[in-house]
Amino acid sequence: MTITDNPTVTTVSGGGKLYEYPASQAAMERALKVVPSGIYGHQGPSEGCYVPVSSFPLFSKTASGTRFIDADGNEFIDYMCGYGPNVLGYKDADVDAAAAAQAKLEDVVTIPSTTMVDFAELLVDQVASADWAFFAKNGGDTTTLAIMTARAATKRKRIVFIAGYYHGVAPWTQKLDYPGVLEEDVTNNIIIPWNDPVAFEKVLNAYSGEIAAFISTPYMHGNFLDNVLPAPGYWQAIRKLCDKHGVVLIMDDVRAGFRLDLAGSDHHFGFEADLICFCKAIANGYNVSALLGKAALKDVVSSITYTGSYWMSAVPFAAGIATQTKLRELNAPARFAELGTRLTTGLVGAAADQGLHLIASGEPALFYLRLADDDSLMLHQEWVAQMMRRGIFLTSHHNHFINASLTEADVDLTIEIAHEAFGVVKAAHPELG
């Protein structure tokens, strides 16, 4: 089984049989015996509301570029990109060559490779707000280190979040009604609405001298909701309030990082964060994350007890250097915006041709889709199922991702398949007019 090199996805649209998934389902039977939920995270069948379970593949076999082939041999154009890490294309030859060259030398050793220093230098040079870099494995490792740093720097406890936030799975960033979470874990969390500097100022005054940090993604790319960009002047107002009240401004750029602006999403929106968290697109899937920050916080972050078994793994550093270098050469964020705009414009048009109302929101590089003709998201899920069974991998609850190996031909094929899929949905719902 090989992935086709040319963008000629084995689409089943145009009269072919719709995809079926017996091999995926058989593998899930095995998985359910030995893995909690079978598959955890977004794709688990226990989260059946997230994706049209019977219409989507559960296990993959091989991946290349913007495509993967599932356990049944079905080929997909994948707009989820591993939930972010696939930024250049699966199995990018340049990144894999850099990783293989490093692996010939060493990976996890008792003392680190200077490749760690090379990668830190590259990121500090590239990311506008950063004077230093600290590496870990999960995005959540960096958000936790960020709030610990803010607390240590300010000697304050409280953290301000934006409603609908997601900053990983550590207990402090979950909700009180989630299993295993204590009141003590979340008692210092204060939640305000997005795009509301007035609400932030009220909180700063109400808890004067008690707020350690403000943590937020660069824009609202929450799940199950249309994504919302910052209002003009929003980030500048937040930055000013943080400065006035001595609050550490933490940018969680785990999801959007390196897709909007290689200098950081704070740079994209015209301000500088104090701490910025990266993961996903940092090394094209090689396992590494990074907290970057301003010089004023370097001694504080140095004072915190924070380390992990694989945090000086050299292969992901080499992959990260190659990834960022290639993203710069490609001027990738401009390309992502262009392809994302072409795609979402085409999809919205294809829906309109069937009298349906598709809303595309957020940044085009991380577009979020919602069929607005019902409020339950179930109609949207039906459309996603029709796309999926024709070789286009989308979700019904989460933003998508563009990668640099996607082509105009892929996008146009996707739009063509969308026309057919919207037609099927419309035919099944004559009540929609």
Place this chain on the structure above:
Amino acid sequence: MTITDNPTVTTVSGGGKLYEYPASQAAMERALKVVPSGIYGHQGPSEGCYVPVSSFPLFSKTASGTRFIDADGNEFIDYMCGYGPNVLGYKDADVDAAAAAQAKLEDVVTIPSTTMVDFAELLVDQVASADWAFFAKNGGDTTTLAIMTARAATKRKRIVFIAGYYHGVAPWTQKLDYPGVLEEDVTNNIIIPWNDPVAFEKVLNAYSGEIAAFISTPYMHGNFLDNVLPAPGYWQAIRKLCDKHGVVLIMDDVRAGFRLDLAGSDHHFGFEADLICFCKAIANGYNVSALLGKAALKDVVSSITYTGSYWMSAVPFAAGIATQTKLRELNAPARFAELGTRLTTGLVGAAADQGLHLIASGEPALFYLRLADDDSLMLHQEWVAQMMRRGIFLTSHHNHFINASLTEADVDLTIEIAHEAFGVVKAAHPELG
């Protein structure tokens, strides 16, 4: 620069020049500009009390088997094994071939590879107490999931720890006086002495119905202290008390796992934990960790919100399968015990020949060393420095690790060098008699 294939370490003992580290020190100058502490964790120069800074290398270039070569070209027999992950030997050919074969197919993709299921099946079959496996990236990801699972299962808050514990770097497992840690993070922690079931029972009675979990490593392998094995009947008493009081027994096997017993360190000590945490030796350095547990907790762990960007990365699963398979074929734990015993017996003898008192404690596979002729650990550090500058990498505060590529010849060479190093220490301290 290549690592010698035969066990002929380029020892400088016997009249050669002692190792020097100008290239490491130059790289550290660069690192200090862009990385907090330059190097974080055990090897950072800010933790100068841990290792004899001026006598140890800071950066490595290449590694193979039981050896690495530092930035200056000095070759070491490495008894730290990357602080655990190197269990078969750096760049083990079988593990690397399995990883490369998987990498040719896919690594981090939107939906997982069935390699995840294969690895879960292998571990559930191999680890005596386990009915399921959940994969993550850090050892700390698994200890955090374990306490969340215990809290969700029992609807209780408090966790009992052993004095001197280390279960990762999440705030709940740090100490109140550490930077960035809040009282709320640690307020539910109760600390009792090692090897003291009576103390545990007192706590269970004092906080009746409030204890969610007991978390411990299989024996006391804490830092800066002689390591202590369980007293006969200790673990059986703990198991019985947990059962009586409905407390979840969590084994943190991150450090010792797969070095004492491939069926788990609980099996090694004749009992069954409810949850068992693995990392380090699970995949010979490829980045993966795992929480394994009993069937009764499977639904609870499934209910917890817990996921990460790279947690379904397929290459580390393939490496893990190859690592565990080879450890079984080699009957590796027996070999580790044999080599560890040969080494520690030889080192203790070499010290005694100079009238010095070296204490080797803990399990031979993870031996801890302390020169008992002074209480400050500084004499021990002097000896470590002499070993280091002769090509033997040890530490002065942490247990060591044996890997399967170590040979009797390596061990005997280490003992020979130790004779010389103890002689130098003794000559510098005529007061020691």
